[in-house]
Amino acid sequence: xxxxxxxxxxxxxxxxxxxxxxxxxxxxxxxxxxxxxxxxxxxxxxxxxxxxxxxxxxxxxxxxxxxxxxxxxxxxxxxxxxxxxxxxxxxxxxxxxxxxxxxxxxxxxxxxxxxxxxxxxxxxxxxxxxxxxxxxxxxxxxxxxxxxxxxxxxxxxxxxxxxxxxxxxxxxxxxxxxxxxxxxxxxxxxxxxxxxxxxxxxxxxxxxxxxxxxxxxxxxxxxxxxxxxxxxxxxxxxxxxxx
Numbered sequence: 609x610x611x612x613x614x615x616x617x618x619x620x621x622x623x624x625x626x627x628x629x630x631x632x633x634x635x636x637x638x639x640x641x642x643x644x645x646x647x648x649x650x651x652x653x654x655x656x657x658x659x660x661x662x663x664x665x666x667x668x669x670x671x672x673x674x675x676x677x678x679x680x681x682x683x684x685x686x687x688x689x690x691x692x693x694x695x696x697x698x699x700x701x702x703x704x705x706x707x708x709x710x711x712x713x714x715x716x717x718x719x720x721x722x723x724x725x726x727x728x729x730x731x732x733x734x735x736x737x738x739x740x741x742x743x744x745x746x747x748x749x750x751x752x753x754x755x756x757x758x759x760x761x762x763x764x765x766x767x768x769x770x771x772x773x774x775x776x777x778x779x780x781x782x783x784x785x786x787x788x789x790x791x792x793x794x795x796x797x798x799x800x801x802x803x804x805x806x807x808x809x810x811x812x813x814x815x816x817x818x819x820x821x822x823x824x825x826x827x828x829x830x831x832x833x834x835x836x837x838x839x840x841x842x843x844x845x846x847x848x849x850x851x
Contacts, residue, residue, distance in 0.1 A: 639773065640772055659740075665732075666729075673722070680722070683714060687708060687711050768837070769787075770840075771785075779800070779801055779802070780799065781797060782798055783796070787840065787844055790847075795813075796840075798811060798812040799811040806827050807827055822839065
């Protein structure tokens with residue numbers, strides 16, 4: 609914030625620099641980092657749980673497929689026995705033929721079911737592979753974002769007199785100080801909802817008349833840093849109007 613790094617002079621009297629709440633800022637950053645790490649750990653645990661469920665389902669499908677193959681083999685053996693019996697029992701040829709016909713139908717049904725199950729398993733494996741790739745990519749993105757967050761937080765703290773607090777996983781509270789010349793420590797707050805693709809600002813204290821336009825601009829440009837600057841400029845302009 610301009611004018612904070614050097615002492616101001618009025619009428620030959622030197623005014624000392626205002627004291628910054630560094631301890632509070634550090635604590636806020638530590639809380640934010642802790643909540644962010646917890647969020648990442650929760651997501652990783654969910655990914656591991658999903659992987660275990662997938663492995664269990666796949667194993668059950670394989671066992672079911674083995675059972676189907678065993679039944680097909682059993683019916684084939686019965687078919688051979690019936691053929692041998694027809695050679696010995698001429699009087700039962702028609703009955704045996706009927707039985708063979710039924711067995712053939714069952715065998716065909718089992719074959720179709722096996723093919724269908726195999727196709728479903730292959731499709732499921734492909735889907736799981738795609739999900740694993742997406743999860744891995746998301747983890748890499750989270751790690752990269754975490755690496756970028758720390759210097760960005762320090763930059764916001766130093767240049768904009770801004771602190772960031774995680775209200776919950778999808779709500780971030782931003783607080784500016786050194787906005788009002790009459791009271792450098794007066795807080796100017798707003799909350800950003802990041803739960804959806806489109807950002808929302810459900811809370812803003814004090815209220816800015818241009819807030820809807822600023823949020824619309826943020827969603828169009830995705831330039832969050834410039835949005836923060838515009839919000840600070842809006843608060844500064846508001847304090848000057850009140851003078």
